[in-house]
Amino acid sequence: MQLTPLHIKGGRALGGEITVQHSKNAALPVIVATLLSREPVTLHGIPRLSDVYTILDLMAHLGTQHKWVGDNSLELHTPEILNTDAPYALVSKMRASFIVMGAILARAGQATVSMPGGCAWGPRPVDQHVKAFRALGVTLTEDGGNFDARREGSLNGHFVFELLTVGGTHNAILAAVLGDGVVVLDNASIDTDVVDMVEFLNSLGADISGAGTNSITVRGVPELRGGSYTVIPDRIEAGTFMMLAAANRCRLRVRNVRPDHLRAVTAKLQEMGVQITEDGNTLIVDATVADLKPVNVTTQSYPGFPTDLQPQMSALLATVPGTSVVQDPVYPDRLTHVAELHRMGANITVSGYTQVIQGAKLHAAPVKAADLRAGAALFIAGLTTEGETVIDGVQYLNRGYERLAERLRGIGANVLQHDLALAMD
Numbered sequence: 031m032q033l034t035p036l037h038i039k040g041g042r043a044l045g046g047e048i049t050v051q052h053s054k055n056a057a058l059p060v061i062v063a064t065l066l067s068r069e070p071v072t073l074h075g076i077p078r079l080s081d082v083y084t085i086l087d088l089m090a091h092l093g094t095q096h097k098w099v100g101d102n103s104l105e106l107h108t109p110e111i112l113n114t115d116a117p118y119a120l121v122s123k124m125r126a127s128f129i130v131m132g133a134i135l136a137r138a139g140q141a142t143v144s145m146p147g148g149c150a151w152g153p154r155p156v157d158q159h160v161k162a163f164r165a166l167g168v169t170l171t172e173d174g175g176n177f178d179a180r181r182e183g184s185l186n187g188h189f190v191f192e193l194l195t196v197g198g199t200h201n202a203i204l205a206a207v208l209g210d211g212v213v214v215l216d217n218a219s220i221d222t223d224v225v226d227m228v229e230f231l232n233s234l235g236a237d238i239s240g241a242g243t244n245s246i247t248v249r250g251v252p253e254l255r256g257g258s259y260t261v262i263p264d265r266i267e268a269g270t271f272m273m274l275a276a277a278n279r280c281r282l283r284v285r286n287v288r289p290d291h292l293r294a295v296t297a298k299l300q301e302m303g304v305q306i307t308e309d310g311n312t313l314i315v316d317a318t319v320a321d322l323k324p325v326n327v328t329t330q331s332y333p334g335f336p337t338d339l340q341p342q343m344s345a346l347l348a349t350v351p352g353t354s355v356v357q358d359p360v361y362p363d364r365l366t367h368v369a370e371l372h373r374m375g376a377n378i379t380v381s382g383y384t385q386v387i388q389g390a391k392l393h394a395a396p397v398k399a400a401d402l403r404a405g406a407a408l409f410i411a412g413l414t415t416e417g418e419t420v421i422d423g424v425q426y427l428n429r430g431y432e433r434l435a436e437r438l439r440g441i442g443a444n445v446l447q448h449d450l451a452l453a454m455d
């Protein structure tokens with residue numbers, strides 16, 4: 031579908047309040063995890079995003095029936111697995127879909143899943159997923175761009191991840207939930223999205239302990255029941271809006287947040303001079319009280335500063351006088367925002383995964399998002415400038431931000447876009 035670019039007339043005073051959607055990166059694995067139950071499941075807090083529509087297409091192929099009940103609630107039911115393959119046409123659209131391997135394997139004993147391939151900014155290997163499966167007793171072969179996974183009986187054993195991987199931890203847990211084995215995963219991810227999927231699975235009768243620590247134990251159970259669950263708020267979207275407020279030197283109430291999920295982000299913005307106050311599940315972000323200072327930022331796994339906010343932070347720092355250094359060792363190639371920010375007058379020098387950013391006054395320009403968070407960096411930058419910034423590549427923004435133009439208009443922005451949720455309804 032050809033989408034109209036996002037048109038932003040920046041430089042207007044922004045303020046008021048904005049409500050954060052529920053988490054894309056938590057919702058996707060929770061949706062996939064419903065494959066483990068034969069019973070109907072109702073999920074609340076599912077954002078209307080193209081990634082959600084993509085995973086639902088893949089799940090329809092596997093045998094899941096779904097129905098939206100209200101704006102952000104979804105009923106899912108997989109009485110039988112009808113196909114055990116996840117074809118390239120569906121998996122290649124979205125890397126997160128690779129975790130269907132664990133779920134199909136658990137439910138059907140065999141899964142053929144296309145290799146996810148690279149993404150917009152560089153390689154994203156799945157070697158840890160593969161090593162975990164093999165260590166836990168799965169026979170896994172590669173053929174013609176597909177992984178074929180088979181298990182005889184239940185998964186059993188102990189695997190130590192060589193690095194922290196969110197998706198690898200999801201995949202291994204999903205594969206181990208059904209059966210009568212015991213699986214211990216060490217050096218597991220402690221990411222909020224792993225904890226959310228585990229809480230959901232346990233609410234259906236799974237026996238998983240240790241989520242949120244580096245050692246997770248999954249004891250197989252014969253089956254899961256149905257149920258309902260609400261996905262956590264989106265900490266990446268919340269962080270995006272916090273940086274937007276800082277870049278605009280305005281005061282914004284950011285609603286529907288888990289402040290405890292945002293400690294590293296809050297601390298870095300406070301170090302810059304942004305005042306942040308907690309009011310229950312609202313953060314009041316005030317960038318009007320002091321001149322902002324440059325800072326140095328390095329991405330890490332949760333609870334460190336997230337790579338998914340690195341481009342947005344870079345856009346913010348591009349507006350702050352002085353020298354900031356941003357490093358993204360998690361994804362060293364995640365730099366597609368840089369050339370586009372240069373078009374808007376940003377002064378960023380790149381060496382390896384290090385950006386040296388000299389703050390400057392940005393100006394409007396036609397730009398193109400090449401991936402989701404690069405797109406977010408561009409709308410943050412565009413909102414700070416006088417004149418009209420036209421952002422192409424809106425399909426990437428629709429992967430991660432629900433009804434973006436409408437919500438930005440709600441805080442005073444002059445933004446035009448054909449929002450996805452409206453287009454799909």
Ligand SMILES: CC(=O)N[C@H]1[C@@H](OP(=O)(O)OP(=O)(O)OC[C@H]2O[C@@H](n3ccc(=O)[nH]c3=O)[C@H](O)[C@@H]2O)O[C@H](CO)[C@@H](O)[C@@H]1O
Nearest residue numbers: 055126154155156157158159194195196197198337338360
């Ligand atoms: C849909 C979703 O939730 N995506 C998030 C998830 O992606 P995803 O789960 O794909 O990211 P991982 O946590 O697996 O990746 C973390 C690091 O481990 C490396 N790695 C990962 C797996 C593997 O088998 N081998 C390997 O070397 C990656 O290259 C990266 O450097 O976590 C990333 C890191 O927080 C976020 O940027 C993504 O937004």
Ligand SMILES: C=C(OP(=O)(O)O)C(=O)O
Nearest residue numbers: 055125126149338402403
């Ligand atoms: C990179 C992201 O998602 P994915 O892992 O699906 O590419 C993201 O949410 O920023």
